[in-house]
Amino acid sequence: MALIGFEHAIAEKNLLRKALLSFGNRNEIIHCEIILPNRNLRLSSWHDNGVEARQLSDISLNQYLLFDLGQNNDALIIAFFESHKGKKYDKVSLFTDLILGLNLKNNDKFFCSEICYRLLKDELMLSLPDKVASQVSPQELYEMILLLNIPQVYV
Numbered sequence: 001m002a003l004i005g006f007e008h009a010i011a012e013k014n015l016l017r018k019a020l021l022s023f024g025n026r027n028e029i030i031h032c033e034i035i036l037p038n039r040n041l042r043l044s045s046w047h048d049n050g051v052e053a054r055q056l057s058d059i060s061l062n063q064y065l066l067f068d069l070g071q072n073n074d075a076l077i078i079a080f081f082e083s084h085k086g087k088k089y090d091k092v093s094l095f096t097d098l099i100l101g102l103n104l105k106n107n108d109k110f111f112c113s114e115i116c117y118r119l120l121k122d123e124l125m126l127s128l129p130d131k132v133a134s135q136v137s138p139q140e141l142y143e144m145i146l147l148l149n150i151p152q153v154y155v
Contacts, residue, residue: 005064007031029139045110050088066153105134113138
């Protein structure tokens with residue numbers, strides 16, 4: 001089973017980071033990632049290391065709003081993230097594209113909602129609205145998932 005998890009601002013312990021992320025995302029959802037419980041993996045782009053896989057045991061799933069992305073797509077998800085592994089976190093486009101809406105992205109870096117949106121739309125073929133990926137915030141991606149009536153998972 002694959003999940004997409006959304007982190008609420010209340011889970012962020014660093015108050016400055018919490019305020020900046022809430023402002024930048026224009027709401028309460030500040031991070032998203034793909035979670036593969038059967039493989040003990042979480043996949044996303046993080047501000048410290050960029051695109052990578054991390055151990056699921058590093059977090060508590062009850063801090064996330066989780067949605068079921070279905071069965072039998074772990075290999076596709078892993079292949080997608082492997083093809084982007086090591087790419088840096090995109091701090092510049094986070095500001096210029098996401099916060100200011102300028103559509104200036106011209107690099108091969110990613111932030112969390114951008115890479116998750118690309119996976120969901122381009123690889124898993126979910127019927128998400130056509131958007132510039134670098135302008136999709138975690139909050140907006142969360143709202144898109146809600147509109148698709150994807151089942152929420154409770155742990």
